Amino acid sequence: MKLLIPFLRVLFFAIIAFFLFEVIAGTDDQFSFEKYPMVQTIFWGLVILAIFIEVVVGALKTRVFNSLNEKAQERFEAYEDDSYFGKLYTKMLDSKPIEQEEEIVLDHNYDGIKELDNTLPPWWVYLFYASIFFAVFYLAKYEIFDGDSTTVEYEKEVAQAEIDIAEWKKTAKDLIDASSVELLTEASDLEAGKQIFTTNCVVCHKADGGGSIGPNLTDENWILGGGIKNVFTTIIEGGRPGKGMVPWKNDLKPSEIAQVASYVLGFQGTTPAAPKVAEGDVWVEE
Numbered sequence: 001m002k003l004l005i006p007f008l009r010v011l012f013f014a015i016i017a018f019f020l021f022e023v024i025a026g027t028d029d030q031f032s033f034e035k036y037p038m039v040q041t042i043f044w045g046l047v048i049l050a051i052f053i054e055v056v057v058g059a060l061k062t063r064v065f066n067s068l069n070e071k072a073q074e075r076f077e078a079y080e081d082d083s084y085f086g087k088l089y090t091k092m093l094d095s096k097p098i099e100q101e102e103e104i105v106l107d108h109n110y111d112g113i114k115e116l117d118n119t120l121p122p123w124w125v126y127l128f129y130a131s132i133f134f135a136v137f138y139l140a141k142y143e144i145f146d147g148d149s150t151t152v153e154y155e156k157e158v159a160q161a162e163i164d165i166a167e168w169k170k171t172a173k174d175l176i177d178a179s180s181v182e183l184l185t186e187a188s189d190l191e192a193g194k195q196i197f198t199t200n201c202v203v204c205h206k207a208d209g210g211g212s213i214g215p216n217l218t219d220e221n222w223i224l225g226g227g228i229k230n231v232f233t234t235i236i237e238g239g240r241p242g243k244g245m246v247p248w249k250n251d252l253k254p255s256e257i258a259q260v261a262s263y264v265l266g267f268q269g270t271t272p273a274a275p276k277v278a279e280g281d282v283w284v285e286e
C-alpha cells in the first residue's frame with residue numbers, strides 16, 4: 001500500500017507525458033520516440049525526476065510521521081485511510097484486518113490448518129463481470145453479426161497492402177525488375193538510353209548495334225532471349241560466363257537499364273553498316 005500509490009502516481013504521470021509527446025511531436029506512422037531521440041531523453045529525465053520527488057517526499061513524510069506523538073500518528077493514519085485512494089484500496093480488497101479474522105474463521109480444522117471465509121476481492125469480481133460483458137459483445141459481433149475472422153482480416157489487410165505497394169511502385173522508378181519492366185517509348189527515355197549505350201556499350205556492340213565483340217543487336221536472333229524482359233535481365237545479370245558481357249546492375253540503376261534496354265530494342269529491323277552474323281534463335285514474342 002505504502003509503495004503502490006506512489007508507483008501508480010509515477011505511472012500515471014509517465015502515461016500522460018507519453019501521450020502529450022505523441023500529440024505534440026508524433027506522426028501517424030511514427031512515434032515521436034523513434035523520430036526524436038531527444039524526446040526519449042526528456043521523457044526518461046521527467047520520469048526519473050518524478051521518482052526522485054516521490055522518494056524525497058516519502059522520506060520527508062516518514063520523518064515527520066516519526067516525530068509525531070502517538071495520538072497525532074493515529075490521526076495521520078486515519079486521515080490517510082480517509083483519502084480517496086485509501087478508501088478505494090480498502091474497498092477493492094474488502095479483506096478483514098487481522099484483528100477481526102476471528103469473525104470469519106470456519107470450523108474446519110485440519111491438523112491446525114484453519115480456513116477463512118473471505119469474500120471474493122471486489123477488484124477480481126469486477127474483472128470477472130467485465131469479462132462476461134466482453135464475452136457477450138464478442139459473441140454478438142463474431143457469431144451473430146458475422147464479424148470478420150482473423151483470416152479474413154488478414155486477407156483484407158494484405159489486399160490493401162498490395163494496393164498500397166502498387167501505388168508506391170508507380171512513384172518509385174527504380175523498383176522495376178524483370179517482371180515489371182515495360183518497353184519505354186518516350187523520346188526522353190530513349191535519348192537517355194542512347195546516352196547510356198554510347199558511354200558503356202558501343203565498344204562491344206557498335207554505335208549502330210551491328211556488333212563486334214558482342215552480338216548483333218539489330219537482327220531478330222537472340223542468344224539470351226529478346227523482348228524487353230529478357231533484354232533487361234541480360235543487361236542486369238550479364239551474359240553467359242566468359243563471353244564478355246558483364247552484369248550492369250552495379251553500374252546502372254534499374255531505371256537506366258530499362259532506358260538502355262528500350263533503346264537497344266529500337267535497333268530491331270535497322271540495317272547496320274557491318275552486321276555481325278546472326279547468333280542464337282529467332283525470338284518470337286509470346
Ligand code: HEC
Nearest residue numbers: 200201204213214215222223224225231239240243244245
Ligand atoms: C565487353 C564487351 C561488352 C560490353 C561493354 C557490353 N556487351 Fe552486351 N554483350 C557482349 C557479349 C560478348 C554478349 C554475348 C553474351 C553471351 O553470349 O552470353 C553480349 C550480349 C548482349 C545482349 C544479349 C544479346 C543476345 O543476343 O541475347 C544484350 C541485350 C546486350 N549485350 C546489351 C548490352 C548493353 C545495353 C550494354 C551496355 C550497357 C552492353 N551490352 C555492353 C559484350 C559486351
